[in-house]
Amino acid sequence: MSELVPVVGEASVQPNVCSALAGRYMSFQLADEDYGLEILKVREIIGLLEITRIPRAPAFIRGVINLRGRVIPVVDLRVKFGMEATAATEQTVVIVLQVAFAGRALTMGVLVDRVLEVLNFEASAIEPPPDLGQASAGSDFILGVGKTAHRVVFLLDIAKILSGEEASQLAQAAAQQ
């Protein structure tokens, strides 16, 4: 609870961006790395339901779930981020997101190892994403880096995680189901 209001305060390089990024983020963990998603993008968090696998789906699409009658594709962020997929634990949750792709609203779920808390990041607690030179080409989905007392949280832009193609695939997958 103390983390609800992060104590950290550090001068950011780009207060514009960072201040834009300030707000509440749903933090979760992927392989011991903290990530955050804009809370507004989050619709709900559900515990692990049975994921129905889709045959011949790309690897990052874990499958689909039936959420109160709605079929929602679930993305395995680990795979997406290039980490190896793991088996689900009891901490594993699916964060249902609502994302806008190419003007369309897409409801998707992301499979995360653990959901943490809602973090409210001040602008000063957010750093711009690290500059990796050429490698940063694929990392524009990182909005920024949030700092808490103990940890660093990568703030993600869902919309940028998936490419257009992947998004359409996702939609296709959902539609098929």
Added chain:
Amino acid sequence: MFHGTRSKLLAAFTLMALLVAVVGVAGIVGLSHALLYAVTGCALATAVVLALIVSRSVTRPIAFLTAESRRLREAVLAGKLDERGDATHAGAEFAPVIEGLNETMDAFAKPIAVTAEYVARISKGDIPPKITDSYEGDFNRIKEALNRCIDSLAGLMDEMNRMSGEHERGDIDALVDLQKFEGVYRTMAQGVNDMVGAHIAVKKKAMGVFAEFGKGNFDATLEPLPGKKRFINDTIDQVRKNLKDLIAELNRMSGEHDAGDIDATIDTHRFHGAYRAMAEGVNKMVGGHIAVKKKAMACVAEFGRGNFKAPLEKFPGKKAFINETIEQVRDSLKALITDADGLVQAAVSGKLSTRADASKHQGDFRKIVDGVNKTLDAVMAPINEAAQVLEQFSQRDLRARVAGQYQGDHARIKESVNATGMALHDALAQVAQAVDQVSSASTQIAASSQAVASGASEQAASLAETTSSIESVSAMTKQTADSAQQANELAKAARTAATDGSSAVEQMQGAMGKIKASAEGTSQIIKDINDIAFQTNLLALNAAVEAARAGEAGRGFAVVAEEVRSLALRAKEAATKTEELIRQSVKEAGQGEVTAKQVAGKLGEIAGGVSKVSDIIAEIASGAQAQSTGIEQVTRAVTEMDKVTQQNAASAEESSSAASELSGQAEELASMVAAFQLHSQERTNPTVAPRKAPSLPPSTASVARSAPVRPSQRAGTTVPRGVRSEDAPAASARQASTRMAHPPKADDPFPMDEAKSLVDF
């Protein structure tokens, strides 16, 4: 006493006299009248008795006598001149009368009997010998007459006997001397002479005819003789016929024999008696001659078959010439055969210069013997020359050759000997070369033998080391076995203890398990609580999300959500703490369990370890056993190796000495070859390797058992390999020999891992 009449008479008279005397005496005496009467009466009585007696004793004999004489007279008249009086009842006094009669009769009877006997004999023809008894008077006349008669008859007999005896002796002219006889005797004698003369005349005539027969004239005849003498004619005719027949038969038989039928015989049935005997005799004689001839021919036939031992029975007399002839032939042939045999024997036994003496034979036999001699000469000439050449060869002069000219097969030996000579010559030349090579080769052999020998001795030394090492290993193995046994005992005790501990621990584990179960039950509840907290958290988060979505309106909701979340967090924390506590207690229980398990496990391990230890100990024990066995095998192997080494050493010695011998032999051979005279040609002097006695290492056999040289390293390297297999000895020997030049550097006797060695065993 009173046997004889005379005595009787005497006695009687005496008695009477006595009586008279008595009476007289009595009278004289003057006896009483009564007594006198008595006496006289007695005397009278007695005298009467006596008189009776006397008269009896006188009259009886006389009566007897009379009777006897009457009897005798009648007997004589009857002609029974043998009757004689019986003098026994005549009494002593009259017996002589009878006896006298008897004697008288005898005197007559005897001559009469004699005369009768003689006359009887004469009448029977048995001229008795002249009477020799002397007689008197008329008897003598009888005797004389008889004797004269006898003489006459005997004389006639004698004469006739003489004549017949003379006739028998052959004087057929002898006659009876008529002058010796008279009267009818003379007539008789004359008659005899005449008769004999007549018979002789006839005989002479018959003999005359037989004489003619004897001269071969069977035509002589005999005048027919009268009466019964005709038989002579018949006989002569018979004889003539028989003889003529016999002669005819003989002629026929001889004719046939001449013609060739030697089985022809006289028909003996035509003849009888002596003629038959003669015919048979002729047959037999001829047959005999033929038999003799046949025997002789049979003998000759045997000669013809080569059997000179065929006997020929010795023919008697002049037929012996056959024997002589046959024997001559036999001897000649035998001599020939003997000589031939002699030559054969001599030839067979190698006396080839022996020749037979031809002068001992005659004619063609001599030719034969000569021929054989010449043959031998012809055959021997090349052989002798060849022998000479061979002798020269034997004198080592291989240049000699047979030079003579021979023909046909004789030349073969010449060629063969010459070829032999050349071959030997060439061969020896080659031998000389070969000797060289042999010499050098033998030197090499000697050197290598030496090397082998020394290697073998070193090997023997290392084997000794190995043996001692093995012995110590064996001792240690024994110790190991004992220790293993002890350890086994301890292990068993430990296992028992472990088992007890195990069961105690199990009990503890049971209690732990219960704790754990209850802890787990609690844990499960905690888990549920956790889940609830989690879900609540999610709910709170969702609520926060909704609140965020709701914006301003959701602020209160956000707070609620926040509170709920914090509650959830608290619950979670509590649950977590509880869980922590539970976990701890579980953990501790678990740890306790784990510890118990560990303990149990350890105990189990101990037990297992002990089992394993037991097993291992058993393995050690069996390993030790195997070790022992292995050591035994190794020992045996080493012994074998030792034997082999010794054998090697011996063989090396032998081969070394053999090599030196070979060297020497090569030398000898070279000198022997040099002794031969060969045609002068290029001939390399055989370089004989100097005869050196290869220096053998000291007797390897003894070294094997005594303190060896450079022991330890050898044993160390050879033992481990040696024990692996039975045929290791050979391998290790080889290795030992190869390692000779490179001794390993290890110093301790067993440069090997103990465990490894055990494993190896």
